[in-house]
Amino acid sequence: MVRRPTVTSVQIAREAGVAQSTVSRVLNGGSVAPETRRRVLDVVAKYDFQPSQAARNLVGARSGLIGVVIRDLTNPFYPVLVKAVERVLHERGLRLSLVTDVMSDEEGLALLRREGVDGVVFTSAIEQEPLAHRMLGHGIPMVLCHRTLRDFPADQVEADNTTAGELAAAHLLDLGHRRIAMVRGLAGSSTAQQRALAFRRKVAATEGATLTEADGAYDYATAYEAVRALLASAEPPTALFCHNDVMAYAALNAAAAAGVAVPAELSVVGCDDVPLSAWERIDLTTVRQPLERIARVGVELLLDRLESPDLPHRHEVLPVELVLRSTTAPPA
Amino acid sequence: MVRRPTVTSVQIAREAGVAQSTVSRVLNGGSVAPETRRRVLDVVAKYDFQPSQAARNLVGARSGLIGVVIRDLTNPFYPVLVKAVERVLHERGLRLSLVTDVMSDEEGLALLRREGVDGVVFTSAIEQEPLAHRMLGHGIPMVLCHRTLRDFPADQVEADNTTAGELAAAHLLDLGHRRIAMVRGLAGSSTAQQRALAFRRKVAATEGATLTEADGAYDYATAYEAVRALLASAEPPTALFCHNDVMAYAALNAAAAAGVAVPAELSVVGCDDVPLSAWERIDLTTVRQPLERIARVGVELLLDRLESPDLPHRHEVLPVELVLRSTTAPPA
DNA sequence: CTGAAAGCGCTTACAG
DNA sequence: CTGAAAGCGCTTACAG
Numbered sequence: 001m002v003r004r005p006t007v008t009s010v011q012i013a014r015e016a017g018v019a020q021s022t023v024s025r026v027l028n029g030g031s032v033a034p035e036t037r038r039r040v041l042d043v044v045a046k047y048d049f050q051p052s053q054a055a056r057n058l059v060g061a062r063s064g065l066i067g068v069v070i071r072d073l074t075n076p077f078y079p080v081l082v083k084a085v086e087r088v089l090h091e092r093g094l095r096l097s098l099v100t101d102v103m104s105d106e107e108g109l110a111l112l113r114r115e116g117v118d119g120v121v122f123t124s125a126i127e128q129e130p131l132a133h134r135m136l137g138h139g140i141p142m143v144l145c146h147r148t149l150r151d152f153p154a155d156q157v158e159a160d161n162t163t164a165g166e167l168a169a170a171h172l173l174d175l176g177h178r179r180i181a182m183v184r185g186l187a188g189s190s191t192a193q194q195r196a197l198a199f200r201r202k203v204a205a206t207e208g209a210t211l212t213e214a215d216g217a218y219d220y221a222t223a224y225e226a227v228r229a230l231l232a233s234a235e236p237p238t239a240l241f242c243h244n245d246v247m248a249y250a251a252l253n254a255a256a257a258a259g260v261a262v263p264a265e266l267s268v269v270g271c272d273d274v275p276l277s278a279w280e281r282i283d284l285t286t287v288r289q290p291l292e293r294i295a296r297v298g299v300e301l302l303l304d305r306l307e308s309p310d311l312p313h314r315h316e317v318l319p320v321e322l323v324l325r326s327t328t329a330p331p332a
Numbered sequence: 333m334v335r336r337p338t339v340t341s342v343q344i345a346r347e348a349g350v351a352q353s354t355v356s357r358v359l360n361g362g363s364v365a366p367e368t369r370r371r372v373l374d375v376v377a378k379y380d381f382q383p384s385q386a387a388r389n390l391v392g393a394r395s396g397l398i399g400v401v402i403r404d405l406t407n408p409f410y411p412v413l414v415k416a417v418e419r420v421l422h423e424r425g426l427r428l429s430l431v432t433d434v435m436s437d438e439e440g441l442a443l444l445r446r447e448g449v450d451g452v453v454f455t456s457a458i459e460q461e462p463l464a465h466r467m468l469g470h471g472i473p474m475v476l477c478h479r480t481l482r483d484f485p486a487d488q489v490e491a492d493n494t495t496a497g498e499l500a501a502a503h504l505l506d507l508g509h510r511r512i513a514m515v516r517g518l519a520g521s522s523t524a525q526q527r528a529l530a531f532r533r534k535v536a537a538t539e540g541a542t543l544t545e546a547d548g549a550y551d552y553a554t555a556y557e558a559v560r561a562l563l564a565s566a567e568p569p570t571a572l573f574c575h576n577d578v579m580a581y582a583a584l585n586a587a588a589a590a591g592v593a594v595p596a597e598l599s600v601v602g603c604d605d606v607p608l609s610a611w612e613r614i615d616l617t618t619v620r621q622p623l624e625r626i627a628r629v630g631v632e633l634l635l636d637r638l639e640s641p642d643l644p645h646r647h648e649v650l651p652v653e654l655v656l657r658s659t660t661a662p663p664a
Numbered sequence: 665c666t667g668a669a670a671g672c673g674c675t676t677a678c679a680g
Numbered sequence: 681c682t683g684a685a686a687g688c689g690c691t692t693a694c695a696g
Contacts, residue, residue, distance in 0.1 A: 006448075008673055019683045024675060033681055050445040054389035055674035058688045063386070073415050074607070079405045086405075086434045095443065098430060102418045111427065113382040116338075249611065256612035275406070279581065280588035281613050340689055351667040356691060365665055387690035390672045 007047045016043040027051060057116055066302070067112040067120040067140075069099045069131075075218070075246055076274045077291075078123075081146065084295030085121055092303065094118075105131040113138060119302045125149050127188040141305050145298030148190045148315070155301040157316040159289040161191050165198025167287050167322040168241045168269045173202065175330045177239035177267060178209045181230050183216035183223050183251065185243035192218070192243050195271060199241055212237060216247040223247035227254040231266070238266060238331040245272040248284055252327065263329035273323055285328040290318050339379045348375040359383060389448055398634070399444040399452035399472075401431045401463075407550070407578055408606045409623075410455075413478065416627030417453055424635060426450075437463040445470060451634045453477050457484075459520040473637050477630030480522045480647070487633035489648040491621040493523050497530025499619050499654040500573045500601045505534065507662045509571035509599060510541045513562050515548035515555050515583065517575035524550070524575050527603060531573055544569060548579040555579035559586040563598070570598060570663040577604040580616055584659065595661035605655055617660040622650050 009027075013020040016039045025032050026040040043049070057063040068085055070078045086096050097115055099108035109131060112120060119141040125132050125148065132149060135142055144156040172180055182199055185192030196213075203211045214230060216223030223242065227250060230237060242248040248270030252262055260266050270277060273288035297316050305311060341359075345352040348371045357364050358372040375381070389395040400417055402410045418428050429447055431440035441463060444452060451473040457464050457480065464481060467474055476488040504512055514531055517524030528545075535543045546562060548555030555574065559582060562569060574580040580602030584594055592598050602609060605620035629648050637643060 006673095010673075020673090021675080021684080022682060025682085028675075030676095031681060036681080050442055052390070052448060052673050053446040054386045054395070054448060055672075055688090057386035058384070058390055058673080058690085059675045060688085061675095073411045073418075074408075076406075076408065076411075079408075079411050083405050083432070083434065086430075086432065090434050090439075095447075096430065098418075098428065100415070100418065102415065102422050107422075110382055114385040115427075116384060116386060249613070253612040276608075280585040281581070338689095342689075352689090353668080353691080354666060357666085360691075362692095363665065368665080384689050387672090387688075390674085390689080391691045392672085393691095 006052070007049050009049070009051060012040065012043050012047065012049050015046075016040045062118050062306075063116040064093065065095050065097050065115055065117045066299075067097045067099060067115075067117040069108065069120060069122045069124060071101045071124045073100050075220075076276055077244065077246065077272055080274055080291050081123060081295055084292045085145075085299055088296050088299040092299075105129075109134060109138075112140065119143070119306055121145050121298050121302060123147060123298075125152075125190070126186065127190070127193075129188065141302060141309070143298050143302040143305070146191070146294055150190075153313060155305055155314050157294055157297045157301060157318065158190065159294060159320050160317050161194035161320075162198040164271055164287040164289070164320045165195040165200075165241075166202050167320065168195075168271065169199045169202030171269060171285070171322055171324075171328065172239040172241065172267060173206050173209065175239070175267065175328060177331050178206075179235060179237045179331075180209060180239045180241070181212040181214065181237035183214050183226055183240065183242045183247050185216065185218040185247070187215065187217070189218070195241075195243050216242065216250070218244050218247065220246050220250045223250035224254050227251045228258065231255065231258045231260055236260075236266075239328070240266060240268045242268065242270050245270040245274050245277050245284060245286055248286065248327075249276070249282065252282065252284070263327050265332060267328040267331075269328060277323075277325070283326040285325045286323055288321050288323050290320070293318055338384070339381050341381070341383060344372065344375050344379065344381050347378075348372045394450050394638075395448040396425065397427050397429050397447055397449045398631075399429045399431060399447075399449040401440065401452060401454045401456060403433045403456045405432050407552075408608055409576065409578065409604055412606055412623050413455060413627055416624045417477075417631055420628050420631040424631075437461075441466060441470075444472065451475070451638055453630050453634060455479060455630075457481050457522070458518065459522070459525075461520065473634060473641070475630050475634040475637070478523070478626055482522075485645060487637060487646050489626055489629045489633060489650065490522065491626060491652050492649050493526035493652075494530040496603055496619040496621070496652045497527040497532075497573075498534050499652065500527075500603065501531045501534030503601060503617070503654055503656075503660065504571040504573065504599060505538050505541065507571070507599065507660060509663050510538075511567060511569050511663075512541060512571045512573070513544040513546065513569035515546050515558055515572065515574045515579050517548065517550040517579070519547065519549075521550070527573075527575050548574065548582070550576050550579065552578050552582045555582035556586050559583045560590065563587065563590045563592055568592075568598075571660070572598060572600045574600065574602050577602040577606050577609050577616060577618055580618065580659075581608070581614065584614065584616070595659050597664060599660040599663075601660060609655075609657070615658040617657045618655055620653050620655050622652070625650055 009023040013023045123146045148156040148158045214226035270286035277284040341355040345355045455478045480488040546558035602618035609616040
């Protein structure tokens, strides 16, 4: 393939009768005489000139690229998060470089390094998993956004997952449920750990309440199977806390498949409150995470750090709230 | 911010005792003596060297970047499409540069030009809208993927939307419905136009059948309101064809809100068949588009064109199928 | 097979 | 305010 011809700043300079460096100054806001600036901008407009990002990155201190590490884009949680991150980045004139589960951690890291990202918004950290540590080792500024890591030397933002677990437990216990189950999120994720811990503690403190747990890995299919098994057991639970909304949908669907009425025979509480959950056909009682704010604060922490690398690390915890809808009720 | 120090090919060369161009040859598969190659690769491995993509882009004929233009990432249709596109690109060693509705068309085009994308997968073409034409005008190779444009000089792939409209109409008519409504997709989109035309034709050919139309713009909220209005009319339809699944979900939810039983009082057919539609709580009868194949064929058409710019334009139409689930039944 | 050199298109000191 | 020049880190002919 032949490189298609592109207008460069040299050609703009020639046509405007100035030095190439003057074109650069006009575009980057250096001091230029008004008349000169006008002449240059006229030629820029004439060709709709767009300076090469590759050349800029090569010479400049920043690439304007921010890596965003997620996992499965088809989990409805992530598009909401990515969109919010993208919006904030775009407001600041930054671009997003997406790393998903289409590639391995190894490949993702290599890509972000080759692309020279200025920083990374890491949303899917897992304890005992080296990717986040390796990134930091390569000197890439990073914010842990949504999922966090204990004692990790970086800025972090997350929802108050402890309160999330407590709110879910308190709600189900207050309704009178005692045979309770929990479908956990991905092992090693801070969100699952914190929600599980808080939920367990609250249930354990209640006379006569029993808790069964299953691993749902934040995955629809895994959770569906886990709930199917729970409902088929000798003493099925009357209430279920799922660590995210997607697993709660799986629970609702598995219950429907098993002929178990929600909420009459089974109460279900999720966690996230993605838009789907408000649909009449779903109408899920869930703990709302402030997703937009998590994204915005995450990006802002990262940008602050790019400005001031020596700032002490910050760790923001954002409030959650229980959203009551129609998937919970007192036990039969 | 200070540029953080990065290992370059010059340093690799020095440490391996070879010329910098030899390092480049090792990495890009030029002819190098096995012993030399080994020495270089040892040093590359020692530092986990990643060559700068910016420098590569600046000098090379290709950037390895493919623009992917979508609109709303939170419409569950797009994550599926983007993921499929990303997977194919990754198999070919290419990266994706995402343009969404977070930015204007103007900004998106400027970005793709600055980034020097090798080509663009355009998924959201609209008739009477200049973005696709302007891209082509800038000499950017392009494939119209999913939505197409009449007489547009580029490769195109789409589902057989005419058959989609016919299948939906035939199904509802066969069930005995005569008071039928259609919620149209975005005006100017080929998908909405083709589906509408075929559906109308089929209904018009049926004695006694009437068709009411509403604009849903492929948007949940718009469709919800449209269906609410339809159901509140003096002679509400007994069957509904929505031009995509998201609008069908809106219809199901609006029906639930209005106390209209589906399918007893209202049959609903969608179009897409995204994973959600198979959920027990939704269980939507819909026309399946081969999304993965649309994405794969789209990327392949584009890559073929990058290899051979003078190939005649191809236009692929992929088959659809009706997926019967529980949102349709004979009228009461 | 290997090295020296040119050059991709910019930004950024440095002079004037 | 403006221009000439260096240089970012690579790939790609071109010699040898």
